[in-house]
Amino acid sequence: MFRVGQKVVCVDDTGDRLNRWETFPVKGAIYTVREVFATSVRLYEIVNQPGFYRRDDGFDTFDELRFMATRFRPIVSRPTSIEFAHEILRKVNAPGRVTEVARHG
16 A cells, blocks of 8 residues: 555556546656555545545545555665776775786777
8 A cells, every 4th residue: 555755656547537627647648656555545646626426335425536546556666886887996996906907099
């Protein structure tokens, strides 16, 4: 599941558009999770006015629209590291290591 503040990407923007004035996520766009519920989320970048909705349990509610969590995937940030290059340089420049320099003449 997601956590508040987590970056996510929309992978599915299909589905019913309940009202024309609401803003919905767009496939491929990156969002930040604002609230987390059992099966849905709200996003910082999309804030809709509250409205009447029929919940899955059949009851009506007056609330801001939520988006199904299955429509998003987490953004995984991997810090770029050049440590492997530093390791190669340490081995090449190790004391006692002799390297030959080819000369073309």
